[in-house]
Amino acid sequence: EADIYQTPRYLVIGTGKKITLECSQTMGHDKMYWYQQDPGMELHLIHYSYGVNSTEKGDLSSESTVSRIRTEHFPLTLESARPSHTSQYLCASSDGSGRNTGELFFGEGSRLTVL
Amino acid sequence: GENVEQHPSTLSVQEGDSAVIKCTYSDSASNYFPWYKQELGKGPQLIIDIRSNVGEKKDQRIAVTLNKTAKHFSLHITETQPEDSAVYFCAASKGVYGGATNKLIFGTGTLLAVQP
Numbered sequence: 694e695a696d697i698y699q700t701p702r703y704l705v706i707g708t709g710k711k712i713t714l715e716c717s718q719t720m721g722h723d724k725m726y727w728y729q730q731d732p733g734m735e736l737h738l739i740h741y742s743y744g745v746n747s748t749e750k751g752d753l754s755s756e757s758t759v760s761r762i763r764t765e766h767f768p769l770t771l772e773s774a775r776p777s778h779t780s781q782y783l784c785a786s787s788d789g790s791g792r793n794t795g796e797l798f799f800g801e802g803s804r805l806t807v808l
Numbered sequence: 809g810e811n812v813e814q815h816p817s818t819l820s821v822q823e824g825d826s827a828v829i830k831c832t833y834s835d836s837a838s839n840y841f842p843w844y845k846q847e848l849g850k851g852p853q854l855i856i857d858i859r860s861n862v863g864e865k866k867d868q869r870i871a872v873t874l875n876k877t878a879k880h881f882s883l884h885i886t887e888t889q890p891e892d893s894a895v896y897f898c899a900a901s902k903g904v905y906g907g908a909t910n911k912l913i914f915g916t917g918t919l920l921a922v923q924p
Contacts, residue, residue, distance in 0.1 A: 697850050712833075715845050733916070734895055734916065734917035734919070735893075735914070735917060736852070736897065736914040736917075738911070738912075741911065752809075752913075783851050783852075785851070795842065795857060795901075796842070796854045796857075797842075797844075797854065797912065799850075799851025799852050799853065800851050801849065801850050801851050802849075802850075802851055
């Protein structure tokens with residue numbers, strides 16, 4: 694069972710609001726990721742981090758931002774939400790050490806709806 | 809960059825039948841190919857993976873085959889059960905041999921429905 698948690702699971706907000714999606718893992722993993730999953734099922738990497746104070750943009754351009762101040766915490770922020778941001782956001786982590794098996798551990802997701 | 813194509817997008821089978829999902833990749837340097845299963849309301853979970861130094865791997869009712877020459881790999885599920893119903897994703901990455909960088913490129917997903 695993966696020890697990676699996302700909050701909130703569901704969020705409905707109005708346009709223009711600032712939101713932060715929380716992601717925490719207790720496995721001590723160096724690498725963390727945010728994926729956006731559209732209704733067509735596809736997974737798009739929007740941000741990743743290989744360690745504290747390291748963040749990179751993913752393959753899909755996103756207006757969101759992330760931070761990695763602590764190993765276990767990788768929050769995603771939208772300064773001004775818009776209806777086009779409505780989606781499912783999945784956080785994941787993996788072991789960056791020599792024991793790395795290549796496995797990504799996913800949280801259960803945060804479903805965001807912007808009205 | 810790497811591109812992973814996955815087919816079919818939806819698959820319906822009768823309980824007990826076999827299911828096959830196929831993926832092709834574009835970058836011949838890719839050497840790690842995992843499969844993830846996503847149940848309704850949950851995040852994807854790794855079910856099996858294969859590295860480029862082997863052609864086939866099996867774990868109970870699931871198996872994965874890899875053809876490096878043709879750059880395609882497939883997931884085979886035998887004796888399907890209703891609990892196999894989920895979305896399945898293939899993925900590929902160019903990892904360090906024996907490990908992986910984990911910057912995975914995912915396929916577009918296959919919705920598998922197993923009819924009782």
